[in-house]
Amino acid sequence: MDKLLISIAGLLSIGGIYWFFFGKREESGQSQTxxxxxxxxxxxxxxITIPNNRKSSVTFTRKDANSCLEEVIIAxxxxxxxxxxxxxxxVTLSPTKPGTYDMHCGMNMFHGKVIVI
Ligand SMILES: [Cu+2]
Incomplete structure (x- = not known):
């Protein structure tokens, strides 16, 4: 009986660990630095979604030879x-105000968003 209780407790704590990490990952999917x-x-x-009042780093890797995309601007x-x-x-972003900010290529043709929450 004791053994059974121990294995139930074990299963519950494994479940708890899963829930903890899975829950955390989902949460950080909302905003990350x-x-x-x-x-x-x-x-x-x-x-991309980043937290306000914190430094976030965004690493861009250009794989498109199109010169249109050779510059990125987050005005x-x-x-x-x-x-x-x-x-x-x-690049490092240090937002101080929540909002949605535009990022675009040098010719303002391709657009992306930086969301600060
Ligand atoms: Cu362009």
Missing amino acids: TWNVTVDGGYIPAS DFKIKTFLPLNTPIT
């Missing part, structure tokens, strides 16, 4: 960065 954005025919993902964060082909470039 580190993002990798692939630049290939646009921005993938096209929308509200004064970011205007050249993206060499296949070279990860990291």
